[in-house]
Amino acid sequence: MNPQEKEYRQMPYGEERVADFVYGWLAGQGLKPQRQRVLAGRENVFAMAEGADRSRTLLLAGHLDTVDVTGMTVEPFEPKIAEGRIYGRGACDDKGPLAALMAAFRDRVRKGGLPWNLVLLATCGEEYDMAGASFFAEHFPGEITAAVFAEPTDLEVIVAHKGVLRLTMRTRGRSVHSSVPERGENAIYTMARAVTRVEQ
Incomplete structure (x- = not known):
């Protein structure tokens, strides 16, 4: 869960364990993941594959954190499958979509012949202050040409998203x-x- 203003090591807060899982899975697939330390104990994980046109980059983006469990009517940390659905904190926002992006990235890289660079990004801090996305944007060496953000939209393709400007x-x-x-x-x-x- 996103710690917001809480101590990130105070269980169950922080993205450390899920970042470790994503990094380990990508490494196990031979996809050369990298970590970006954003805040203490909170990291982005990303992997990149070069395409034929190295000046253009497609970003596949998901996030590692979830909102708090307040108000949940099911056990948040014990996944349950019922009637073809999985229930638990983060199942649709954003662990399911992130898992789909990870598999899509792996499969497309293995297929080869990428026309553009392809980047998979899993950020910390999406549910509160966008710290991970901001850090990535500031430190990524290059331009993102297009992006796919895996957010729960009932499989509706959308072309814009709410954001924050302060x-x-x-x-x-x-x-x-x-x-x-x-x-x-x-x-x-x-x-x-x-x-x-x-x-x-």
């Missing part, structure tokens, strides 16, 4: 005598226009 805006004004307001600049009015633009 920013600080400052405006400056210029004080003038009240007899010549046209020579001044009102910082509040400027900020109002800026906020309206952000909303649009």
Whole structure:
């Protein structure tokens, strides 16, 4: 589970064990995984295969963490299969999709003849602050041309996803005598226009 503000080693928080599993599985398949230490005890795992056109890269992305178990009506850490479905924390967000990406990456790399570079990425921190994705974007040596994110969408193909933008805006004004307001600049009015633009 994503620790959010909790100590990552306080069970069952953190992605360490699932990162170890993903890394071990990829290594066992001969896919040369790499780790990126993002935060203490929290890592991204990724693997890359080069394609014919090395200037273009397709990213297959999933995440290692889950949300908290609060409110669950089934045992979160004991997987259960019933009526053709698997139940447990993270089964659909995002361990099932991540497993599908891992298998797809392995099979496509083994087939050979990749037209583009192919990258498999499993990030930490997706459910809270996107720390893993941010770290990967800052440190990946190259450009991502296209990406497939394996999120639970009831198998509906979607072309956009909600995201987060945090920013600080400052405006400056210029004080003038009240007899010549046209020579001044009102910082509040400027900020109002800026906020309206952000909303649009």
